[in-house]
Amino acid sequence: MKESTSKDFQEISASKFKINIIANNQNQNDISKNNNSSVMSNINIESKPLNKRLQNNNIELNTGNNEYNISNTNDNMIPTTSISLLKKAVDKADLLIIEIINSLSLNKNSKIKINPLGMIEGSKRNANDGMTFFGLMDEENTDNNNDNKDIDFMINSNDIINEENSNLLGRHFRIRFDINTMKYYIKDLGCGFGTFKKIIKKTKIKDSYLLNIGNSYIVCTFGVDEYYPEATDIEDGDKTLNIKVFSEIPQTEPHFYNPKQFKKIFVGRDVSCNIIIDDSLLSRIHCTIEYEEENGWVIYDGRIDEDENKNKPSTNGTWLYLIEEIPIEDGLIFKNNKNAFECHLEHPNKIKI
Numbered sequence: 001m002k003e004s005t006s007k008d009f010q011e012i013s014a015s016k017f018k019i020n021i022i023a024n025n026q027n028q029n030d031i032s033k034n035n036n037s038s039v040m041s042n043i044n045i046e047s048k049p050l051n052k053r054l055q056n057n058n059i060e061l062n063t064g065n066n067e068y069n070i071s072n073t074n075d076n077m078i079p080t081t082s083i084s085l086l087k088k089a090v091d092k093a094d095l096l097i098i099e100i101i102n103s104l105s106l107n108k109n110s111k112i113k114i115n116p117l118g119m120i121e122g123s124k125r126n127a128n129d130g131m132t133f134f135g136l137m138d139e140e141n142t143d144n145n146n147d148n149k150d151i152d153f154m155i156n157s158n159d160i161i162n163e164e165n166s167n168l169l170g171r172h173f174r175i176r177f178d179i180n181t182m183k184y185y186i187k188d189l190g191c192g193f194g195t196f197k198k199i200i201k202k203t204k205i206k207d208s209y210l211l212n213i214g215n216s217y218i219v220c221t222f223g224v225d226e227y228y229p230e231a232t233d234i235e236d237g238d239k240t241l242n243i244k245v246f247s248e249i250p251q252t253e254p255h256f257y258n259p260k261q262f263k264k265i266f267v268g269r270d271v272s273c274n275i276i277i278d279d280s281l282l283s284r285i286h287c288t289i290e291y292e293e294e295n296g297w298v299i300y301d302g303r304i305d306e307d308e309n310k311n312k313p314s315t316n317g318t319w320l321y322l323i324e325e326i327p328i329e330d331g332l333i334f335k336n337n338k339n340a341f342e343c344h345l346e347h348p349n350k351i352k353i
Helices: 083-089 146-150 163-168
Strands: 028-034 037-043 051-054 058-063 066-071 095-103 111-115 131-136 170-178 183-188 195-198 209-213 216-222 241-246 255-257 264-268 287-292 296-301 303-305 310-312 318-321 333-336 339-346
Touching: 111 170, 183 195, 241 287, 296 318
Parallel strands: none
Antiparallel strands: 028 037, 051 058, 058 066, 095 111, 095 339, 131 170, 170 183, 195 318, 195 333, 209 216, 209 318, 216 241, 241 255, 264 287, 287 296, 303 310, 333 339
16 A cells, blocks of 8 residues: 555545534545555535534435435444453454554554454453444543543544534444354444445445445435426336435436336446536546346446456445444455544464464
8 A cells, every 4th residue: 555645635626515414514534545545535514515414313415405314323332242251252253453544643554453352452441341432532621521431442533622513522433242143343323424334345235325435425215206206107116226416516306227227327427427426536437336136236336347357446435334233344444534444354363474
């Protein structure tokens, strides 16, 4: 990976949005790691029409009169596994190593180590309950604020926390070890900046999925939107993919795709794409959505070169919001706020040469 310089963190696009997270303003950055390059784009929240609210129970994106809600239960306090069982799993389960691959405020290339009990070193909770919470704290009141004890790892921010954005403080995402599957899981907790995983392989699209590409957001739903009656006579409407784009140039009309008419949908800035988005951070063909008889609608980053049977990934990646808890696989890349992370799983009995 190319050594990042200060240029990597400069604003590289004129595209700007207004992003409102929990009714408060906060900078949100797109961080990408692809091949030998890393790019971080700055989204200025002071202008433009996109409104995004991450709340305890839903995400709402709206432009004008169009609004989509995404259910997201904030289950910070889920039943925990007994410490004795977790201790027994330490010698058997993989060690989770999270490397900071890009950041404006955290030490790049530093690593966070997590075992079945939780974060191994530097935890602010030190609970050993199988869970590790990442979030934002009030550093000026660390000693007097009990809320600071609810977080294991501090996601630093260059932005000043004040009364207007103080409810950004709290748990942003969680990593949990499951004693039954002997795996680690990650989930966004609906507070702060949103946690997105990088789509590396083909991914099945579920209802109300939220995607981030470049400086734009896409919401995928199924069925015909009641606000657009002209589309209600589409055959097999329940299989119809409804795509709503939120970008610098608002696209007020949703896109409807029925599998009998469309088997493959290209998204990008090229004029040949089915969905054209004017976003300088997008590749010509940024991602591809395809209908498969067995799996339904799926999405993968970039495009498939049918002649070479190879995937050509986009430059800045396609990112999926972690509304659901997902298992952490080796090589998983995710981002939160101005930070990008890469996960590695290492077996405790692995012999190092």
